[in-house]
Amino acid sequence: MQGRDIVLGILGESKRTGYEINDILKNRLSYFFDGTYGMIYPTLRKLESEGMISKEVIVQVGKPNKNLYSLTEQGREELHAYLESDVDDEIFKSDFLMRLFFGYDLDDDKLTRLLEREIERKDEKIQTLTDNLRIWKENGLTRTQEMTIEYGLAQYDATKKVLEKQLKELKS
Amino acid sequence: MQGRDIVLGILGESKRTGYEINDILKNRLSYFFDGTYGMIYPTLRKLESEGMISKEVIVQVGKPNKNLYSLTEQGREELHAYLESDVDDEIFKSDFLMRLFFGYDLDDDKLTRLLEREIERKDEKIQTLTDNLRIWKENGLTRTQEMTIEYGLAQYDATKKVLEKQLKELKS
DNA sequence: GGGTTCATGTAACTTGTTACATGATTAT
DNA sequence: ATAATCATGTAACAAGTTACATGAACCC
Secondary structure, three states: OOHHHHHHHHHHHOOEOHHHHHHHHHHOOOOOOOOOHHHHHHHHHHHHHOOOEEEEEEOOOOOOOEEEEEEOHHHHHHHHHHHHOOOOOOEEEOHHHHHHHHOOOOOHHHHHHHHHHHHHHHHHHHHHHHHHHHHHHHHOOOHHHHHHHHHHHHHHHHHHHHHHHHHHHHHO | OOHHHHHHHHHHHOOEOHHHHHHHHHHOOOOOOOOOHHHHHHHHHHHHHOOOEEEEEEOOOOOOOEEEEEEOHHHHHHHHHHHHOOOOOOEEEOHHHHHHHHOOOOOHHHHHHHHHHHHHHHHHHHHHHHHHHHHHHHHOOOHHHHHHHHHHHHHHHHHHHHHHHHHHHHHO
16 A cells, blocks of 8 residues: 555545645545655656556646546556555554653653653544544545544544553552 | 654663664554664764763673663763753554555455554554563552553554444444 | 745665575574 | 464565745635
């Protein structure tokens, strides 16, 4: 699962510009993938040069022209092949857990702040995901897309609860 | 949070060889960080050249000599500085969720298999983490280290439950 | 006047992955 | 026998990050 795959996946839904792809990644898929322009534009160029996607230029005034990309037949084949291939293990890296794990010298004050800060982050993520869910529902979500959001929310929620429990224990 | 930081963290606990660091990463910290030899050995070399760690060679017969590394004072400072710095956001990448998200053409059979396979994976992870917890407890865990395991288990458990619920709904 | 949105992109760099290479010892 | 454990490492490569560069339009 690389940038390439997710770009193909997004273009599989509909024609998109690099800018839109970035937007989707940031707002819609950020709970299971991250991407930046530095990845998106070079990937689009490469996919185009390989004939996986084709470009349609939309001339604009006052802004750079839009490059609207869509999958070619070959691109759709690659997407299908990816979707049929073995599923990779999930990748999870937590700087927060590392702080806990190696923080031998964390006093109660510092630990409290660390936990509180992380609870805040979970809240933000839950908020974003909940808000977005509402918006997406208007546009129509597939059953499996809804599953992914439920999965994401459950994950945030469960870890938040653990943190709250630990914070409570600490305070008593 | 990079390989460098986690290597310093591990060496902060006690002297270790590259081999042992790999072992710890694989068996003890795999639920929040991944590392390979290809990262570990070059990182150790670099840290040594920068004076962050020092090497003690243990001569062995029939095996390569052991290189036992320990933090220098400078290395301990860097570790502390890291531990005081801002906590990075957690990174989560899920190929599984991507398959769900872009799998418009998943029929019930394929979806069932996808969900069942992912439930299996969660079980494996929960098993490993539970087993390891027992072993670590014998060696002594800090309170915060125990927290990290609880966090990890809660995460696996919550997502597993979501998958089981979805599978049940699918079958009915 | 200042921030956000739209819209493109590149170049240098960092980081880590993959695959390879070696080889004795010990457990099954 | 054969697999696993101990123990080191490198070289080529892939992938993505960060920082930079440009600039009009629009909203507050």
